Structures are given as structure tokens and as C-alpha cells.
Amino acid sequence: MVNTQEPPILPSLPDERSHTRPEQGSADRSDELSDGRPDGLVAIPDAPAVPVLGVDAEVLANALSATLVPMALLDANEPHLVVWVNAAFEALTGYDAAGARARQWDARAQEARDELFGARTELDAGRSTAVSFTLHRHDGTTFPCRVYLSPMSAADGVTHWVAVMQDLTDQISHDREQEEMVEAERREKRSLGLIMQVSDLMMDVNDPATPLSEIAALLRRTVVGWAQFYVNDHGLRTADSLDEARPPSGKGRRHGAPRRPDGGDEPMPRADEMQRLLDGDADRPVELDLATEHPPGSASHWIVREAGRRLEDAATGARSVVVYPVPGRRRVIGVLVVVPRYGAGLDGLEPSTRTVLELTARRVGLVLDNARLYDREHRLAETLQRAMLPQQAEVRGLDVWTYYAPNSENAQVGGDWYDVLQISPDVVGVVIGDVVGHDVEAAAAMGQLRSVVRSYAYDLTRPGPVLQRVDQLVAGLGIPRAAALVLSTLTRSDGRWRLEYSRAGHLPALHARGGVVQQLLGSGGPLIGFGGQDRATDALDLEPGDVLVYYTDGLVERRDRSLRDGLASLTRVVEGVTARDSAGIGEELLSRLADHPEDDVAVVVVRVPEPEDHVAPGRSPRRRRWSLPAEPASVGRARHAVVRTCQAWEMPDAANAELVVSELVANAVMHGFGHVSLQLYDTGDGLRIEVEDGNPAPPVTTDGHPGRVGGFGMRIVERLADWGWRQSSRGKVVWAKVRPGALPPGRDPADD
Incomplete structure (x- = not known):
């Protein structure tokens, strides 16, 4: 039994002491409780009159009863007794004064009594105070409450306590909503931050396997208990290394589907949820129980076996995994397998975590698909370009060196090309050109032009007429890329060489003799396909020891200098060359001008040999x-x-x-x-x-x-x-x- 001397409360709890339950508003409830105190929502007869600007006690009591603020009056000498409550209190709790007194001894009200006991020191000293606790209503529900207590003093001291009650339900609900909004915003910022980190990691596509491992580690640190990517390259495999040249396996490519019991060759039809995911027939994440037996050789069997082994090594204790598809543009590139941090299966993933995983899988799939497409296009363009470039030219009577390299920094393939033709025993053709662009189309256009120029050069020989015919054919073919080139022929007669050349919008070749270099600016004309008029041909007689340098703009063009300055630098380098053979000359040019090219570089060096060529020590690098x-x-x-x-x-x-x-x-x-x-x-x-x-x-x-x-x-x-x-x-x-x-x-x- 609870000690009756403990401080009072304002409970609305079932009464453990009284066997009768006074109902609010009942006609037969007792006027007196066991302690003889009066009951009822009435004026307080024993309370001393408190004159307030001429208002008597009855008017004041009626005013307090009519206020919308829940109020109660407690006996200060026996503060557990409620002697009066107003209508607002009754509406809030469902109890009148008698009901409140009858329920205050309930054992569940101990917390409220303790709070009031702690407030008594302040009240006895004449100071107001406030306490908070949870109160029970007549219907059994509870509500959080803040009670403001003030002492009523008379000549003989404090006689009563005035209790003003504040229902905190709306305030707490508002605070909780604010907390939930703040938490939702925090989760959204975290999700956006993770997606940004994923995007940053996927910027490095030179080795896609590295960022995939780093992204899986990032997910493990932040939102899931375990994560791993698997790629779908002709069958599932761990994303430890990727081969961009291998496309993902297509729809219907089964992973060892089980055979029919009758021994037939046709695979037994079976709905494998993992295979449906890989085939693109399903786009929702799949939950796989690690203890479930799947058909041997199926995608689900492989994932359960592989992920189970890794999870066992990681000692996670997981019983299931969740598999997200990693979609490309047309096919599923792979899957992301995760173990939730809280709970099991899809139910263990928060909505924000699901969003992060879906966006991560889509972002990874898009970047990997782009990397594969770029790699295939680059390989195709490079193969086309390399296949159309001649091998190291070997012509009779001339020392020829050729060089080509794509821009290694950006790994792009362009339309630069060269060609050295043995047109006849005494006629050699040299072509160097550049098609605008760095893609498959540029490489294809280069191949078409190379074939056209070769054909007409063998037929007509003279550079100007050859380019006129090329203009006509290119206009008919409708080649979509602009192109520039230099076509020249070197003809031997009586042991001497004569150069004839024509330019179509290309940079001039250089002629070096005795340390003096000149640009071959003659016979210039518009780009290929834009001729529309006769192409001119210029000529130059060559001497033994003369050097011709053909090049594309990648050798001289830089962002930090003009093209004119680049040509001047090339001229100075050629003037200072000490090598006595074409290969040595070419290497000097590359070492001084092509250490960090910003575009493709093609170079052809032709040297007319001297009667007794030799390499003087110290004159060549x-x-x-x-x-x-x-x-x-x-x-x-x-x-x-x-x-x-x-x-x-x-x-x-x-x-x-x-x-x-x-x-x-x-x-x-x-x-x-x-x-x-x-x-x-x-x-x-x-x-x-x-x-x-x-x-x-x-x-x-x-x-x-x-x-x-x-x-x-x-x-x-x-x-x-x-x-x-x-x-x-x-x-x-x-x-x-x-x-x-x-x-x-x-x-x-x-x-x-």
C-alpha cells in the first residue's frame, strides 16, 4: 500500500484503494470521500475570500471555472488532495475534482507524486515552480503535461497550491515532426554526398575495376554491412578486373541451366530470378536466401555460392543478400550485391539507402557502358588508322624515315596519315595529310582519301592534276570531314632528284640545305573537296644532302603558343640538326618538339644521300x-x-x-x-x-x-x-x- 503521507499528484489513473469508481456527472456519487472533504465542481466554501478590485470570491471562482486554461486547486496542508478543478481541467482529463482525488493513489502515479514532492520545497518558500510528467485520462489514454504551481498565501502561511496545466501533445508532435524533417534532410544530404563520391570515383575509367572496389568499400563504410560488384562478361565474375573489349552477356545467355531429367540436350525451362535480372526482364532488386538450394550452374546458385564464401570470410553472419542490377543502355552490365546493415533482406534497407543503392548501380552502369563504348570505338578507329598506314618505307636511292603516334595523353585517334609510294623505279611519291576530328568517322575518311590519292598518284603522277581529280571524286563521295594534305613526287633523272609538290590547305613542308631552311609555300590551295579550279604544281631541284620534312600540326601546335610560333620553332630545330641520316634527324625533331604532343603526330623525313655518307662522332644524339x-x-x-x-x-x-x-x-x-x-x-x-x-x-x-x-x-x-x-x-x-x-x-x- 502506498504511504498516504507522500506528496499529491493530479493523476487520472485507475484507483487501487477505492473499490468504487465515481463516474463523471453521476447522480448517485457520494458528496463526501472517506476523508470527509467536500467534493464537486463548486465554489470553495472553506477558502478565504480574496478581494480582487471589488470582485467577490464567488465571481472569481466562476471566472476561473470558465477559463480555457486547465486549472486545479490543491490543499497545501495535505497537497495530495484536489479540492477544486475547472471545466477546462475536466475536459482535458475526463475527471472532476472527486474523480481526480479518487485516482491519485494509483501506483502508476508514483512519478507524478515524486515530481510534486520535489516541488514542495519551492512552494513552501513562497516561490512558483513547474514540473513535467505524463498524466492519465479517464479513457485510459495518456498525455505529456507541464504543470505550473503557485502558492496561495494567507496570514497563517501557504494554504493552497494553484496548478495550471499545459498539454504538451501538440508541441511534442511538432518537435518530433521537426526532428523527422531534420533527419530526412540529413539523410538526403548524406545520399547526395555518397552519389557525388561515386561520380568522382567513376571519373577514372582507365581501370574500371579500381573504382568499383572503392565504391563497394564506400558503401560498406556508410550505408550497408557488405557490398560487392560482379560483372556480366560472358558469365558472372568478380569485378576484380574488367576487359572493356568484352561486351556483357546478352539476353538468354544462361549460366549452366540444369538439364532435363530425361537426358535431353535442351535446357530445362526454369524461372531463375537472378537470370531474369541479368536478362533485363526484371528491374527490381532481388533477395536471395543463402541457405536456399538453387539449380547448379544457375546465376542464383553462382551468386549464393560466391557471395556466401566472401561473407563467411568477412564473418558477417548474414543469411541473405540483396542483388541490384547494374544496367547499361541496352543490357545489364552486372550486379551489385549487398547485405543490409540493420535487419535482413529488403526490409533491412531504409528507403534512403535503397535510393542510394539504385542510383549508385545506375551511375556505375552508365559510366561502364560509356567506357566500353568508347574503348570499342577507339580500338576500331585505331585499327582502321594503323591498317591504313604503310610500314617503314624502303625506297631506292633515298633515305626515308616515317613516324606516327596518336595523342597518348587523351588516347584519341585522329585522321593524320602519311604515305610513301614507289610509283616507278625512278619516281617516289610522298603524302602527308590530316582529316578533321578524332573518331571512327575521321579514321574512315582518312582511309578513303588515302586510297583515292594512291590510285590517282599511280595514274597521273604530277601532284596538281592528282589533287584536281581527288577534289572531283571527294565531292561525289560526299566525305563528311574536311581534309588537308601535301602531295609531292621525287623524280630521279641522271642521278639527280627533282621535287614537285602541291598543297591543299596543309602546313608547308620544309626544305633544308646546308643549315638553311625554307618553307615550301608554293602551289597552295583550299582544302580537299573545295578546289573547284586547277591545282598548281611547284618544283625544286634537290642536291645531295638535302632534307625534306613533312609533318602534321600535332608536331608544332600548342595551346600556349600560336601556330606561327610553332612553325618558327620547327624551323630553328631543323636548322640545328646534327644527324646525318633521316632517322637521326627525325629523332632530334621528336625529342625537341614532341615530348608532350596535344594532338596526333605524323612525320616523314626524306634525305637525299651524299656519295659517301657516314656519321661523324658527336654530331648526332x-x-x-x-x-x-x-x-x-x-x-x-x-x-x-x-x-x-x-x-x-x-x-x-x-x-x-x-x-x-x-x-x-x-x-x-x-x-x-x-x-x-x-x-x-x-x-x-x-x-x-x-x-x-x-x-x-x-x-x-x-x-x-x-x-x-x-x-x-x-x-x-x-x-x-x-x-x-x-x-x-x-x-x-x-x-x-x-x-x-x-x-x-x-x-x-x-x-x-
Whole structure:
């Protein structure tokens, strides 16, 4: 039984002490409670009269009863007794004064009594105070309440307490709504921040596998318990590495669907929810129970097995995973598999988390799809362009060096091209041109122009008439890209060479003789296809030792200087060239002008040999470089380049160097990525060969491949040269310094 001396409250709780429940407004309720106090919503007969500006106590009591503010009066000597309440109190709680007194001893009102007891010190001292607690209504509901208590003093001290009540329900609901709005805004900002981070990570598409791993780690740190991407490249696999050249598997490509029980060859039809997701037949996330058995070989079986193994390693204790599709433009590129942080399955993901995961999957799918499309277009354009460029030209009576490299910084493919034609035994054609643009269309237009120019050059020979015919045909073909070019022919007569040339909107070739350089500005005309008139042809007689330099604008054009300044720089470099062969001249140009090109670069250097050509020591940088496509034909070109270089530099053991470069370039073509760079150095005591490719993995010396030919390449290199390798910005560089007389004549290192 609760101690009756404890402080009073204003409870609206069931009475544990009284066996009768006075109903509000009942006609037969008792006028007196067990303690003899009066009951009822009446004036207070025992209360002392309080004159208020001439208003007597009865009028004041009626005014307090009529106010809309819930009020009550408590006996200060026995403060647990409610002696009066107004109508607003009765409307708020459902109790009149008698009902409030009858319910105040309920055990559940202990908190309210404790609050009043704590306030009594202030009230006895004549100071007002306020307390907060939860009150019960007559209908059993509760409401939060703030009670403001003020003492009523008389001559003999405090006689009563005035209690004014404030229902806090609306205020708390408003505060809760404000908190929910703030929390929703916080979640929205967090979601936007995550999507921005995902976008930033996906900016690096050079290696899409890296940002996918980082995005999965970001999701694990912020919104889910575990996350992993899987790509759909001819079957599901972990996104540890991506091959942009491999398209995602298409609709209907099943992952080992189960066979019919009768042994038939046709797959047994079965609805696999994961396969429907991969086929694009479903776009909602799928929940997979890790304990459920799925048909062997199905997509669901593979995901459950793979994700289950990783989750077991991560010790997450997860029982199910949620799978989101990663859609591309036309096909599903992969899936995002997550484990919710709270709860299981889709129910364990908050709405904001679901939004983040859906947007992340869509963003990743769009970027990966763009990367694949760009890579396929780039590979196609590069293949077209490389296929249409001639191999290292070898013409009789002239020293010719050619070079082409796409802009490596932006990995773009353009319409730059060159061509060297042996039109007849005594006539050589040289063409260099540029089609506007860096895409497949530019490469295709370049190929068309190259074929047209080749055909007419063999037929007409003279440059002006050839370009006139090209104008006519291009106008008929409707080639959509503008193009510029220089066409020239070199004709030998009585041991002398004569140059004829015509320009169609292209930069002028350079002619160097005895350190004096001039731009061949004659016979200029509009771009190809815009001629509409006769094309002129200019001529120049060449002397032994003369040099012609043909180039595209990538060699001279920069953002930080004008084209005129670029041409002036090229002229100065050509004037200061010390090399005596075309390859050495070309390498000097590249080393001084093409270290960081902003566009594709094509260069052709033609030199008229002197009767007794030799390389004077110290007059050449003794360094040459070639950019080779990653194709088998590059091996033969590299061997030819090394032999010619050894002859020009008067180096012995050209056969050994040829064999070494053959093995190094073959390895780069077979196992490397992207273009192959070949560089040759004269170290003063031998030839140093460097081959660079995009694969960072080091070369490996093996004992051959069991059951098949090959595998001895690096062992051959070991017998002929000192070699090593180093990392580079593109991948790796494998170098070899050829040792003079490394092998006895006729000895094959593979025989060892």
C-alpha cells in the first residue's frame, strides 16, 4: 500500500484503494470521500475570500471555472488532495475534482507524486515552480503535461497550491515532426554526398575495376554491412578486373541451366530470378536466401555460392543478400550485391539507402557502358588508322624515315596519315595529310582519301592534276570531314632528284640545305573537296644532302603558343640538326618538339644521300625511337630498324641486336597492352635497346612451354645481352645492352 503521507499528484489513473469508481456527472456519487472533504465542481466554501478590485470570491471562482486554461486547486496542508478543478481541467482529463482525488493513489502515479514532492520545497518558500510528467485520462489514454504551481498565501502561511496545466501533445508532435524533417534532410544530404563520391570515383575509367572496389568499400563504410560488384562478361565474375573489349552477356545467355531429367540436350525451362535480372526482364532488386538450394550452374546458385564464401570470410553472419542490377543502355552490365546493415533482406534497407543503392548501380552502369563504348570505338578507329598506314618505307636511292603516334595523353585517334609510294623505279611519291576530328568517322575518311590519292598518284603522277581529280571524286563521295594534305613526287633523272609538290590547305613542308631552311609555300590551295579550279604544281631541284620534312600540326601546335610560333620553332630545330641520316634527324625533331604532343603526330623525313655518307662522332644524339602497333608485323619492322641503325652508326654485331630486338618486341606484342615503343641508344661501348609496353608485369625467363614450341625468348636475350626492366608511366620498359661477340657464328642459344 502506498504511504498516504507522500506528496499529491493530479493523476487520472485507475484507483487501487477505492473499490468504487465515481463516474463523471453521476447522480448517485457520494458528496463526501472517506476523508470527509467536500467534493464537486463548486465554489470553495472553506477558502478565504480574496478581494480582487471589488470582485467577490464567488465571481472569481466562476471566472476561473470558465477559463480555457486547465486549472486545479490543491490543499497545501495535505497537497495530495484536489479540492477544486475547472471545466477546462475536466475536459482535458475526463475527471472532476472527486474523480481526480479518487485516482491519485494509483501506483502508476508514483512519478507524478515524486515530481510534486520535489516541488514542495519551492512552494513552501513562497516561490512558483513547474514540473513535467505524463498524466492519465479517464479513457485510459495518456498525455505529456507541464504543470505550473503557485502558492496561495494567507496570514497563517501557504494554504493552497494553484496548478495550471499545459498539454504538451501538440508541441511534442511538432518537435518530433521537426526532428523527422531534420533527419530526412540529413539523410538526403548524406545520399547526395555518397552519389557525388561515386561520380568522382567513376571519373577514372582507365581501370574500371579500381573504382568499383572503392565504391563497394564506400558503401560498406556508410550505408550497408557488405557490398560487392560482379560483372556480366560472358558469365558472372568478380569485378576484380574488367576487359572493356568484352561486351556483357546478352539476353538468354544462361549460366549452366540444369538439364532435363530425361537426358535431353535442351535446357530445362526454369524461372531463375537472378537470370531474369541479368536478362533485363526484371528491374527490381532481388533477395536471395543463402541457405536456399538453387539449380547448379544457375546465376542464383553462382551468386549464393560466391557471395556466401566472401561473407563467411568477412564473418558477417548474414543469411541473405540483396542483388541490384547494374544496367547499361541496352543490357545489364552486372550486379551489385549487398547485405543490409540493420535487419535482413529488403526490409533491412531504409528507403534512403535503397535510393542510394539504385542510383549508385545506375551511375556505375552508365559510366561502364560509356567506357566500353568508347574503348570499342577507339580500338576500331585505331585499327582502321594503323591498317591504313604503310610500314617503314624502303625506297631506292633515298633515305626515308616515317613516324606516327596518336595523342597518348587523351588516347584519341585522329585522321593524320602519311604515305610513301614507289610509283616507278625512278619516281617516289610522298603524302602527308590530316582529316578533321578524332573518331571512327575521321579514321574512315582518312582511309578513303588515302586510297583515292594512291590510285590517282599511280595514274597521273604530277601532284596538281592528282589533287584536281581527288577534289572531283571527294565531292561525289560526299566525305563528311574536311581534309588537308601535301602531295609531292621525287623524280630521279641522271642521278639527280627533282621535287614537285602541291598543297591543299596543309602546313608547308620544309626544305633544308646546308643549315638553311625554307618553307615550301608554293602551289597552295583550299582544302580537299573545295578546289573547284586547277591545282598548281611547284618544283625544286634537290642536291645531295638535302632534307625534306613533312609533318602534321600535332608536331608544332600548342595551346600556349600560336601556330606561327610553332612553325618558327620547327624551323630553328631543323636548322640545328646534327644527324646525318633521316632517322637521326627525325629523332632530334621528336625529342625537341614532341615530348608532350596535344594532338596526333605524323612525320616523314626524306634525305637525299651524299656519295659517301657516314656519321661523324658527336654530331648526332645517337638515339632513335619508333612507335609500333601491337601486331606481329611490328616485329619485322623493329628488326629492320635495328639493322639500319647499326649500319648508320657503324656498329658491329647487327645480327645479335636484330635477334634481341625481335624477342623483346615479340614479347611486348604478345603480352603487352597498347602501342609498343622501341628506342635505340649508342652508349659509346655498345647498343642499348629499350622496348616499352603497357603491361606492368615483369618479363619472366622460362624453360619453354611443355608440349609446344616457344618460351625461350628471354633465355636467348640472356645469352646475347645484359638485360633488365623497370616500371614506367605506361607500364614497363625492358632494356638490353648487346654484348659484342656474344655467340660463336652459327650457334643457336635455343639449342642449350
